[in-house]
Amino acid sequence: MSDAASCAASSESHRDCPMPSSFRLRRTTRLPAAAEGAAKTDVAPSEPPPTGPTSLLHLPDELLDKIVELAWKEITRHWRLAPCRRLRSSYDRLRFGRLTLRVKNLNGFASAVQARPAFAEYFKELTIWLPGYYCIPLDAEAKLLNLCRVMVNLQQLIFEGVKCENLQARVLLMVCSPSFSSHLTVLSARYAPFLPNQIDLAAGILASQPSLQCLELANPYIPNSSAVPLPAALLAFPSQASYDRLVTLIVSLLAATPACFHKLARLIAFSPALAYLHLYHVPKPAALQPLFASLTRAAQLKGLGLSFAMWSAHDGIGASASGVAMAPYLGLFPSLEELWVGESCLVFDDETISFLHDRQPLESLTLLPGFQTPASEVLAGLKRLQPCFPRRICLDQEEEASKGALLDDYYSLDNGGPFPSQGWLYEEWRLPSWMQGARLSAYHDIERFATSQGAIVDGRVLRSLIVWDEWDEERQHYDQVKASHDKFWGND
8 A cells, every 4th residue: 555545544544533623634735715816816826826736745754743743732632643654753753752761661662672673763862760779680781772772863861860880881881982872962870980980981972972062970969989990992081172062061079080180171171162060079179270270261151069078178269177168169150150069068158158249149059968057057048148149049958758658548437447557558758857856947947038038949858848748737637537447446
């Protein structure tokens, strides 16, 4: 059957479906209204009418992709598959453009790609969800590596999870090879290994991915200190490298050698578009001076993230016995809009508060895990920031709470049965220790005060406060239902 006949047959088979009129496929199109009126009055239209039918088969793929994208909600509402064979490729390109790949669905997806290899070309954004244990089966690892290899149009590659270091290492080394997709713009592996060789890895990735705009290889949380040997080819820094498109760079300096610092300084110097720079686990403040000096356009830096592994009062600018003041670094970047501060960073000291009063308010201030200033002092510091209050406050410095099962999921008073104990029912709830006592109240005060200043407040602390409120309501509900159960079933 020809493509035209297939398209017509597919359209015919859907005639009885509740298809929106705008998506009923017709082989021809009517003349524009102006042309029809001109034809009736024997007046020549401004443009001659088409001489033949306008077929769906004749439209270019780029236009069909746009049509399917605009009509995506209506299409998926009525069909799980493309309404016409001619639209199948466009439908698949949009449907499979983004993928979150988990170990449990890896086999099925790998089989689908093997049966239809063209699927692999549709994927542009891939998130690899790693399990909460240290390794996955070797056959699953091999399938995942092969999938990454055949996704030739991949633009974003993101790792979620904290384990599977060897798997991440193998995928990241694959990114360094010329055979990997050359369209990559975002690479995020927050728990990447290779320490203390991470700077070598970053240079190798950037040399192989000229379109890369965001490279994230570290996080402010507990550092991943595992070391994976790198090929010798990655240890040689390209002599004439230029990373014109790199906008965001996030790396760890834990246990970095002097050679790594020198290489990072050159990498920063060859990145003229760099606007967001995060340096975590910096061994001492003095190490930052040559890195910041290498920025070719320091005035264009919009975001800065810092955390320190250790320091002393004589280790560099801003260092003191209690931490490292941010004021000297803020002065280096007049256009700074977003600030992330982690371990050993001081942002509510007198020097930094005074400096923040003399500049435009920050768009965003994020307190990262490891930020050690007590909640009560954070509240006092935020009050001192008036009238230059940040437009957004992100509180990420505490462990996040999470909710678990609810009583209504397991018990109904009408059905009776044994009443579940609190220890069994709520064992999946995670309520960190910081939520007990004065800190919980202080964070509530911070939220109310920041909101009163017109700031947006979010982050792990705020999400935990929501979980705490739900926990409080659930406990009250549990007591009420238990009292009703005991009274109704005579167990009082």
